[in-house]
Amino acid sequence: MNILLLGSGGREHALAWKIAASPLLTKLWCAPGNAGIAKDAECVAIDITDHPAVIDFCKAHKVDFVVVGPDAPIAAGIVDDLKAAGFKSFGPTQAAGRLESSKTFTKNLCRDNNIPTAAYAHFTDAEKAKAYIRQQGAPIVIKADGLAAGKGVVGSDERGRSA
Numbered sequence: 346m347n348i349l350l351l352g353s354g355g356r357e358h359a360l361a362w363k364i365a366a367s368p369l370l371t372k373l374w375c376a377p378g379n380a381g382i383a384k385d386a387e388c389v390a391i392d393i394t395d396h397p398a399v400i401d402f403c404k405a406h407k408v409d410f411v412v413v414g415p416d417a418p419i420a421a422g423i424v425d426d427l428k429a430a431g432f433k434s435f436g437p438t439q440a441a442g443r444l445e446s447s448k449t450f451t452k453n454l455c456r457d458n459n460i461p462t463a464a465y466a467h468f469t470d471a472e473k474a475k476a477y478i479r480q481q482g483a484p485i486v487i488k489a490d491g492l493a494a495g496k497g498v499v500g501s502d503e504r505g506r507s508a
Contacts, residue, residue: 347407350375350386351393351423352414360412361385374406393418396426403432410434420446448488 346369350361358381365373365385376399378388391398394417403411411427413419413436422439436442443450455462464481468474478485 346370346409347372348374348410348412349399349403349406349408350378350382350412350414351399351418353377353379353382354415357414358382360414364412372406374402374408376402393423394421396421396423399423400426400430400432403427403430408432412436416442416445 346367348364348370350357350364350373352360352375357375358379361373361375361378361382362385364370373386374389375382375386376389376391376393378386382388389402391402393399393415399411402408411432411434413423413434419436419442420439424434424436424442425439427434428438437444444454445451449467452462452465452467454460463486466474466477468477474487478487
């Protein structure tokens with residue numbers, strides 16, 4: 346199989362290492378990849394936010410399967426676009442990716458379907474958010490809605506200090 350792996354982080358490095366070990370593999374490319382990934386795959390300079398460029402690469406290189414690592418391309422619908430172009434891929438659709446790309450969507454889904462989850466509220470006004478935090482007390486976790494590359498969470502201990 347000819348496989349294209351999208352991404353350049355640690356997750357993609359682990360995926361490249363494992364995919365490279367498959368006896369089914371003919372060729373592994375990674376876009377854009379990194380120095381560690383380059384040990385297991387040919388890194389290619391494709392802007393993975395440019396869906397037509399990814400699809401053109403797949404066509405030109407007879408890619409059989411695309412593995413999508415990062416959240417941002419999933420949120421932007423790369424899996425949907427690959428499927429529409431006739432390519433098989435591993436990764437959630439844009440609709441399914443909302444579970445990760447929107448904390449508010451996920452919390453509302455849990456609430457609406459009686460799925461246990463921690464208390465929450467959504468704010469666009471900083472003063473209202475601060476009042477909620479004071480009312481709830483610590484410990485408390487604050488999450489940014491949307492993708493934050495693993496950096497959208499702030500927590501505090503019972504004394505209100507960052508944890």
